[in-house]
Amino acid sequence: MGRNNFSILTILLVTLLPILTLSFSTDSPTDRRLLVLLDDLSLKSSHSIFFNSLKSRGFDLDFKLADDPKLALKRYGQYLYDGLILFSPSIERFGGALDLAAVLDFVDSGHDLIIAADSSSSDLIKSLATECGVDFDEDPSALVIDHKSYAIAETEGDHTLIAADDFIESDVLLGKKKIEAPVLFKGIAHSLNAANTLVSKVLSASPLAYSANPSSKLSSPPSLTGSSISLVSVVQARNNARIMITGSLDMFSNRFFRSSVQKAGSPRKYDKSGNEQFVTELSKWVFHVRGHLKAVNLRHNKAGETDEPAMYRIKDDLDFSVEIYEWSGKSWEPYVANDVQVQLYMMSPYVLKTLSNDKKGLYHTSFKVPDVYGVFQFKVEYHRLGYTSLSLSKQIPVRPFRHNEYERFITAAFPYYGASFTMMAGFFIFSFVYLYHK
Template structure:
C-alpha cells in the first residue's frame, strides 16, 4: 500500500513539474497566492480572474498555513508567487524570507503588495529587492486626489506618472489615472535593476494623516515610488506595490472622480494591472535566441577553427513571445563581439525583419582562443547572453605567399648584389 501511495505521489509531482515554466512556451504556469484572509480572494476577484483567463493556474492559501511549500524533492512546485498578505508576521510551512529570495534567484516571478499594516517580514523582502517602504505613513496628495469617504486626508490619490516603456505597460496608453491608497517607497540607489513604474505627483508627500506634520516629510514628490519592478540578472521579474487595495474590485471599478476629471470616468487600475502583470509573468518582453551560426564566407559548415584574416559570417535568430506564440523580434541595436580578453571586433547585426540577424567581418590578425559574444540588454526585455568559443590560428609555413609585394625592393637588392659579385669575380 505504501509503495502504491509513493508511486501516485511521484506521478502527481511529475505532472505538476510538466506545467512548470518552459522558456520555449512561457504560458500555462502555476502561481501560488498567499493571503492574509480568504476574503481577499473575492474582494480582489477581478485581478485574479484576469490571470486565470490568460491560462494561469492559481493556488490560493493562507500565508500562515503550516502546509505551505514552494518546493518538494528539490523541485519547485510553482513558477510565480503573489504575496497579498501584508500583515503576516511569519509564513507557514517551509516558506520564509530566504526561501522566497531563493525562489526569485532561481528565475521565478514575484508580486508583493503591502499597505499601512505591512509587517517587518514583508518590509524585509522588499528591502532585499532594492525597495525601502516608508515607516508609519501614507502617500498624501492635496491636488491629485480622488473623492473618498475620509474626505480631507486625501490619501486616495490618482496617479498617472507612468514609466515610458511600451514593453512594460503595453503599446496602448493607460486611459485614466490609477487609484492608489497606501504607503510609498524609495529605491535603493545602489540597485540598478529596480525601476519606478508608477510615481507620485510633484505635489505628493509621505506622512501620517492622523498626526500633525511637525517636520518636513522624508519622501516628497516624484521621488515617491508607488509601484516598482525589478528584472534580475537571471530574468526573474518582481513587482512591488505599496497598496493592496489598488488590486481590489472596488478601485478597479471605481468611477468616483478627483477634481478636474470628467464625470463617470473609470479608473485606470484594470488596464495598468493587466498590462503590468503580463510583463511580470513573461507574456511580453520575453526573448529567445536560436540557430546561432558562424562559418567562413561562401561556406555553410561551421569550422573547428579559423585562420587569421579569414572572412566569416555570423547569424542568430531572435524571437519574442507575444503571449500565444513566438513572433520575430525586430531591432537595430543587437551587436556581436569577437572577443579575447577584450573585443577585437564589434559589429551591429542587420535584421531581415523576420527574426534573422547577421553580419560579416574579417578575423583579426591575432591568434588565440576567441569568443562570439552577444550581450543584449534592453529596458523591459529579458537579457540575451550568448557565447561560442572558437580558436584562431596563424598561417602555416606553407600558407604564406611565395613572394611578398612589400619585399620586392629587398629582392631586387639581393639580386643586384649577386650580379655585382658575379661581375667582380669575372
C-alpha cells in the same frame, strides 16, 4: 511480494505525477501555477476582478492563508509553483516551510513574484522588498500625500487617495495601448536602492508628493518627497525572474477597478479608473506573457560555405547569424530590433558588429577575422528594458598563416628585395672590374 512492490510503485507515481506536470514546457515560458497568499480569505472576493483576469488567461491560482501551517513552495526538490503573489502585507511570519530565505530562493531559481504592501505592512514584507532593491518608508504611519494630484472625492479628505498618471514609457511593460485614465493609489511610499540597477519605476508620484502621517503635523521634513517616491516598481533579475512591488493593496481591489476618477485640477472625469488596465498589462509582463525572448541557431561559417569550421585562419571572411524570437502569450513570434550586436571577443572585443535582421527573426552580419591568433568567442549580450536578457557565446580558435600560405612576394618587403638584388648587381660589377681591369 510482487503485489506489494506494485502498490509502492503506484503510490510513488500518484505522489510524483502532480509535481512532474506542474512545470511548464520549455517551449512556453508563461507561468501557469501561482500561489496566492492572503491575510484574509475575504480578499478573494474583494479583489476578484484581478484574480479572474489571471484565470481567464490560463493561470491556475492556489489561494492560501499566509500563516497556513502546511505552506511549502517545493516538494522532493521540485517547485510546486511558477509564481508567487503576496497579498498579505501584515503577516509577521509565514506558515509551514515558508520564510524569507525560501521566498528569495524561489526568486533566485527564476520564478516570479508580486508584492503588495500597505500601511499595515510588517517588517517581514518590508525586509523582502529591501532584498529586491526597494526601501519602504520606515515610518509605519506614513502614507503618500499629494495636495495637487489627488483624486477628487465627495469629501475633501486628507489627499491620500492619489490619482497617478506618471507612467514609464515602455510598450513591453504596459502594452501598446495607452492608459488614458489615472491610476488610483492609496498606500505607502517606497524608493529605489541606488546601488541596484535592476529595479525600475513603473508608476511615480508627482513632484509635489511626500510621505508622512496624514493625521499629525509635520515636525521635520519628510524623508521621501517628490518624484523620488515610487508607487509601483519592477525588478528583472539577472536570471530573468520578474518582480512587481507596490505600496497599495487597494490598487488591485474591485472598488478601485470600478471607481470613476477625476484628478484635481483636471476638467475631465473618467467613468473608470486606469487600475484594471494598468495592473492587467503589468501582470502580463511579470508572468512572461510579454517581453520574453529566446535565441536559437547561433551559426558561423566561412564566407561562401555552409558548414561550421573547427578553426578559422586570420583574415578569413566569415558570416555570422542567430535567430531571436519573442513570446506573444500563445506562440513564438519574430523579434525585430536594430540594436542587437555580436562581439568577437578575446580578453576584450576585437570586432563589434550590429546585426541586420530580415524581419523574420534572423539576425546576420559578415566581417573579417582580425590579424590576431588565439582562442576567440562569438558573444551576443543583449540587455533591454523590459525584455529578458540574452547571453550567448561560442568558442572558436583562430590560427596564423602556415609557412606555405603566405604570399610569394610581400609589398612591405620590397625594400629588402631591392637591397638583395642591388647587392648582387654590385658584387657582379665589382668582380668584373677586379678580374678584367688592372
